[in-house]
Amino acid sequence: MNSIETKDVHLHYGDFHALKGITMAMKKNQVTAFIGPSGCGKSTYLRCFNRMNDLIDNVKITGEILIDEVDIYAKNIRVDDLRKHVGMVFQKPNPFPKSIFENVAYGLRVDGISDKAFIEERVERSLRHAALWDEVKDKLKKSAFELSGGQQQRLCIARTLAIEPSVVLMDEPASALDPISTAKIEELIHELKKDYTIVIVTHNMQQAGRVSDSTAFFYLGELIEYGKTKTIFTSPKDERTQNYITGRFG
Numbered sequence: 001m002n003s004i005e006t007k008d009v010h011l012h013y014g015d016f017h018a019l020k021g022i023t024m025a026m027k028k029n030q031v032t033a034f035i036g037p038s039g040c041g042k043s044t045y046l047r048c049f050n051r052m053n054d055l056i057d058n059v060k061i062t063g064e065i066l067i068d069e070v071d072i073y074a075k076n077i078r079v080d081d082l083r084k085h086v087g088m089v090f091q092k093p094n095p096f097p098k099s100i101f102e103n104v105a106y107g108l109r110v111d112g113i114s115d116k117a118f119i120e121e122r123v124e125r126s127l128r129h130a131a132l133w134d135e136v137k138d139k140l141k142k143s144a145f146e147l148s149g150g151q152q153q154r155l156c157i158a159r160t161l162a163i164e165p166s167v168v169l170m171d172e173p174a175s176a177l178d179p180i181s182t183a184k185i186e187e188l189i190h191e192l193k194k195d196y197t198i199v200i201v202t203h204n205m206q207q208a209g210r211v212s213d214s215t216a217f218f219y220l221g222e223l224i225e226y227g228k229t230k231t232i233f234t235s236p237k238d239e240r241t242q243n244y245i246t247g248r249f250g
């Protein structure tokens with residue numbers, strides 16, 4: 001079953017044509033990786049899925065994007081509801097200046113939930129799910145800034161999971177982390193796909209190879225090739241994919 005489907009998506013930043021007719025479908029409970037040289041449109045495309053590009057002036061998007069069969073650019077869509085359904089984790093961990101507990105509880109409180117037991121249960125579950133609970137359970141009231149970078153990133157993942165999204169978008173989630181924290185995030189991604197559909201932008205091809213089921217290669221705003229990760233990395237059909245994965249450019 002497809003979780004995300006896009007048809008002929010074009011995006012312009014003013015006069016600049018950043019996405020050129022992207023049609024692809026991403027399966028539910030799978031990890032899809034976006035790879036390609038800097039500036040090819042990976043993040044732009046990812047940001048279409050939770051309408052983050054709406055925040056940028058002068059952006060024009062055409063085509064169709066369906067998430068769990070709903071047209072997310074339809075007039076009746078409320079963007080804050082969409083962002084609950086489609087969570088996002090950024091390159092740099094961005095915890096709020098609050099306690100560890102309150103970072104995870106934040107989305108629930110914004111949603112108007114005040115039941116203390118419910119919030120406590122959901123915070124614990126989300127921290128466990130993000131493989132952070134054991135490291136923080138005795139210091140939930142401490143500031144999130146006291147955590148290491150890798151822990152902060154897992155906290156941000158827990159914060160995203162707390163509002164029970166269906167899709168989790170990750171824009172280079174490990175690029176600011178050390179190798180041990182990166183390995184933890186990769187392990188976590190593997191676990192999370194049981195419950196979520198994950199789309200990850202990465203510059204690290206080994207990482208794409210390790211974590212993803214499918215890989216899409218982008219070049220100059222176009223989707224060049226998309227398929228099973230193994231196939232893309234071992235027998236790509238397009239010469240540009242071949243050149244990229246063998247390090248000849250990018």
Ligand SMILES: Nc1ncnc2c1ncn2[C@@H]1O[C@H](COP(=O)(O)OP(=O)(O)OP(=O)(O)O)[C@@H](O)[C@H]1O
Pocket residue numbers: 013016018036037038039040041042043044045056203
């Ligand atoms: N807010 C913006 N306004 C104008 N142009 C933009 C904006 N954001 C991105 N672009 C341009 O769109 C193109 C695609 O950028 P995008 O960030 O999606 O690429 P990317 O493949 O994710 O790159 P990287 O791997 O370096 O993050 C680039 O040429 C970039 O300069």
